[in-house]
Amino acid sequence: MTDMSHGGRLAARALKAAGVDCIFTLSGGHVMGIYDGCLDEGIDVVDVRHEQAAVHAADAWARLNPGKVGVAVLTAGPGVTDGVTGVANAWRANSPIVVIGGQGPFDNLRRGSLQEMDHVSLMRPISKWSDACYETSRIAEYIELAVRNALAGVPGPSFLEIPIDVLHGPVDLDAVAMPTFRDYRVAGCAPAGLIDEAVDLIAASERPMIMAGTSLKWSEGGQALVDFIDSTGIPCYVNGMGRGQVPWDNPQFFIRTRRKALDGADLVVLAGTLLDFRMKYGGSIPPDAKIVQLDLDETLIGQNRSADVGLVGNLGANFAAIAERAAQRGLDIDHSSYRDELRTAEDELEAGVASQLNSDEVPIDPQRLCREIADAITDDMIVIGDGGDIVAQASKVVRVPRNGLWMDPGPLGTLGVGMPFALAAQKAHPDKRVVIIYGDGSFGLNGFEYDTAVRFGLPIVGVVGNDAAWGQMMRPQAMIYGEDRLVATELNTTRYDQVVEALGGHGEFVTEPDQIGPAIQRALDSGKPALVNVVMRTDKGGPKGSTYV
Numbered sequence: 001m002t003d004m005s006h007g008g009r010l011a012a013r014a015l016k017a018a019g020v021d022c023i024f025t026l027s028g029g030h031v032m033g034i035y036d037g038c039l040d041e042g043i044d045v046v047d048v049r050h051e052q053a054a055v056h057a058a059d060a061w062a063r064l065n066p067g068k069v070g071v072a073v074l075t076a077g078p079g080v081t082d083g084v085t086g087v088a089n090a091w092r093a094n095s096p097i098v099v100i101g102g103q104g105p106f107d108n109l110r111r112g113s114l115q116e117m118d119h120v121s122l123m124r125p126i127s128k129w130s131d132a133c134y135e136t137s138r139i140a141e142y143i144e145l146a147v148r149n150a151l152a153g154v155p156g157p158s159f160l161e162i163p164i165d166v167l168h169g170p171v172d173l174d175a176v177a178m179p180t181f182r183d184y185r186v187a188g189c190a191p192a193g194l195i196d197e198a199v200d201l202i203a204a205s206e207r208p209m210i211m212a213g214t215s216l217k218w219s220e221g222g223q224a225l226v227d228f229i230d231s232t233g234i235p236c237y238v239n240g241m242g243r244g245q246v247p248w249d250n251p252q253f254f255i256r257t258r259r260k261a262l263d264g265a266d267l268v269v270l271a272g273t274l275l276d277f278r279m280k281y282g283g284s285i286p287p288d289a290k291i292v293q294l295d296l297d298e299t300l301i302g303q304n305r306s307a308d309v310g311l312v313g314n315l316g317a318n319f320a321a322i323a324e325r326a327a328q329r330g331l332d333i334d335h336s337s338y339r340d341e342l343r344t345a346e347d348e349l350e351a352g353v354a355s356q357l358n359s360d361e362v363p364i365d366p367q368r369l370c371r372e373i374a375d376a377i378t379d380d381m382i383v384i385g386d387g388g389d390i391v392a393q394a395s396k397v398v399r400v401p402r403n404g405l406w407m408d409p410g411p412l413g414t415l416g417v418g419m420p421f422a423l424a425a426q427k428a429h430p431d432k433r434v435v436i437i438y439g440d441g442s443f444g445l446n447g448f449e450y451d452t453a454v455r456f457g458l459p460i461v462g463v464v465g466n467d468a469a470w471g472q473m474m475r476p477q478a479m480i481y482g483e484d485r486l487v488a489t490e491l492n493t494t495r496y497d498q499v500v501e502a503l504g505g506h507g508e509f510v511t512e513p514d515q516i517g518p519a520i521q522r523a524l525d526s527g528k529p530a531l532v533n534v535v536m537r538t539d540k541g542g543p544k545g546s547t548y549v
Contacts, residue, residue, distance in 0.1 A: 003173040007136040007162070008033020009040055010171050011100070014140035016041040018147045018181045019068045022061065022427060024054040024420075026082075028075020030102025030115070030164045035073075046427060048420070048452045051079050055086025056420030056446070059095040062155075063241070063407060064382075064428045066220050067185060069098045069150050069158075076102035076164075077115025084122065085414060087157045091126045093241065093410030094214055096155035098146045099123070106134050106163040123159035132161040136169035137176055144179035151184035154297045155218050186219065186296050189317035190310075192325070197309045198292045199326050202232070203333050205267035205290070209235050211279070212242040214410070215272025215296045221316025225271060226250060228319045233336030234269070235261055239278055240410055242271070244400035255396050256349040257342050265289045272296070272315055275304040276411060294318050357397065364513050364536040366390060369465050370397040372516035373437060376524070379403050380432050382425045386418030387439025388472030389539075390465035394437045404432060416445030418462065423449060426458040433524060436462040441470045443496055453529035454504040461523045462500075462531045467538040468493045478540045486540070497533035506530035 011034050015023070022044040025031070038045050048054050051074050058070030074083045080101040090097050101123075104113030124130040129149035133142040139162065146158035189195070202208060212225060222245035229236050229252040236246055237258045246253045254261070262268070262284050270293040275282040282305025285291065293300075293307035294315045301310035311318045326333055356367035366389070374397050377383060381401045385391035385408035400406040407425070409417045418436040426434045443464050453460050474489040497507030506526035508519040516534060523530035 004170060005173050006033050006036075007139050007167045007169050007171055008035070009037035010136070010139045010173060010176060011143060011162070011167065012037025012041045012043055013173065014143040014178065015071060016043060017140075017178055018143065020071050022046060023071045023073050024048060024057040024061070024424070025073040026051050026054055026075070026079065028079050028102055030076040030079075030104075031073050031100065031167065033167045034100065044427070046423060046452070046456060048423070049448050050446060051082035052086045052416065053420040053423070053446050053449050053452070055083040055097065055099060056089065056417045057424040058097045058099070059086060059090040059093065060407060060417075060421035060424035061428060062090075062095045062097050063217075064405070064425060067151070067183060069096045069147050070424070071098050071100070073100045074102065075115070076104060076119070077117055079115070080117075080119045080122070084126070086420075087123060087159065088126045089409055089412045089414040089417070090157045092412035094155045094218055095157070096150035097157045098143070098150055099157060099159045101159060101161045102167070103132070103161050103163040105165040107165055109163070119161050120159070126157065127159045128156040130159040132163070134163065134166055136166050136171045139167070140176060140178055144181060147181060148184050153186060154215070154300065186314050187317065189313040189321045194309055194311055195318070195321045195325050198311060198322055199329065199331065201267055201290050201292055201309060202234075202269070202322070203326070203331050205335070207261075207264050207338055208267040208269065208335055209237065209261045209265050210269040210271055211273040212236060212238045212245055212271040213273030214241040215294075215300075216245050216315045217241040217272070219272065219296065219315035219317075221271075221314065221319060222246065224316035224319040228323050231323055232333045233339045235335075235339050235342050237261065239273060242273070243395070243406045247402060248399040251343075252339055254342060254346055257346045260345055261342055262286075267292065270294065270307070271319070274300065278411065281305070360513055361537065362512060363538070364511070364516070364534060366393055366465055366467070366536050366539075367397070368513050369463075369516060369534055369536055370394045372513070372520065373435070373463055374398045375517060376520045377401060377435065378433070382407070382429060382432050382434045384408065384418055384421045384425065384434070384436045386415060386421070386436055387442040387465070388415070388470070390439045390471075391437055392472075398437070415439070415442035418442060419446050419449035419453065419460070422460040422462075423452055423456070423458060426453070426460050427456070434460045436460065438462050438464040439471070440464050440466040440468065440491060440494070440496065447496065447499065448503075450500050450503045450505050450529050450531070458529060459527055460529050461520070463520060464496055464531060464533045466493060466496070466533055466535050469538050471539060474538075474540055483540050493535060495533065497531050500529065500531040504528070508532040510534045
């Protein structure tokens, strides 16, 4: 007996075998066969209003579901090109996503069919794997290749193009052997000799610190790191997707004293943190300080500055191995006195911003807004940062929920991820509340995805810090050229809350600081996708700005 069908059903069957429960897309004729297959396989199809949002949502889905890929399905031509920014963001964030793109008929390849272009070459520089399938019976095989490449080693995006006649071509599903999908993630740790060298440096140091980042998250190594710092007292800082890997109330966790710790460090343990612009390409570490670097791939060790010891493998496994080896050697590593010294400095810096956090100023002080948001966050929420200054400020005030998550774009700095990330988060965790911290500029990029949230009944709450400006650009522009020469950095005090109301959601407009908290609570209680639009102070001058070099 045969089960004759089409390639779209085979693609959906392969996605289901890979553990895919949901795909993100914008309707397109080149890829409709996959939608049809998803109906048979019980895969949810979430259709958005822009393909960039579909890819961002797939990115967030991967971050929320360890060991699985996020999937976006894009129609040919402008559908794929609209998704490029989302793929690039996932590339820099190491998010394992699979993007399936349509294509004109293979029979008419290079003849100029509707929306035909070379998608594979376009995606190759920003993906781990980019290829095309030209045989219907091999679709599942190619999907396994895409999933394998996305998850193995350092995770990242895969792109698979399937022409329309291949995708909709006839296939006997019973005659196709489904490939085996397995756990492709890095599990091993570094050799014992290198572990011993790392132990030696850690034991000999007087002012060590840990910088934990993205690869720690993809290693699911947070608990191993916590166990390690609890046993050694080493101060720990995080960036990127390292946020949330160490609970905010852990005695070894610090936020405000990173520069002080780096300036005085004699040992820096880089746990999945690249020496990129955020670390001044290694220049933020003193020249005579030792470096122990842990990451998922050998090519990441020693980039921009040499490491004294490089530990390749699963970061959690390597931290556990360091702790075990130190115990075997009878070493009592205790850096708690240095930790306490930094805690005193941390508390002083915290006290220094208290007046801003509690300011009654009108227009509203951005720090007061951040504090009000922090007060509204509970331990089960998922918090998403989508903006420039407001997110940078909020990251020092809003604590990562204990049972939730913090997500932001990552090192590419892509604005507009807020609602797409939130769609995936609320879909993946319907039992949790999802809150977006917006800049008013970033809201304009994918704010129309509130329509998607309304259609799918996803009660996401956004809070916009509205300073009527691209603030992170305005300040350096004013400092360099003068406040009378501002250009392309000023916006209107737009009623974004009314936009959300028009789309079927709940809106709040706030101009007084004591109304922020009640407005956020009303938004949470509304049961609808909601936006709290907060008018805050516009800062045209000042020392803060963006880093481009």
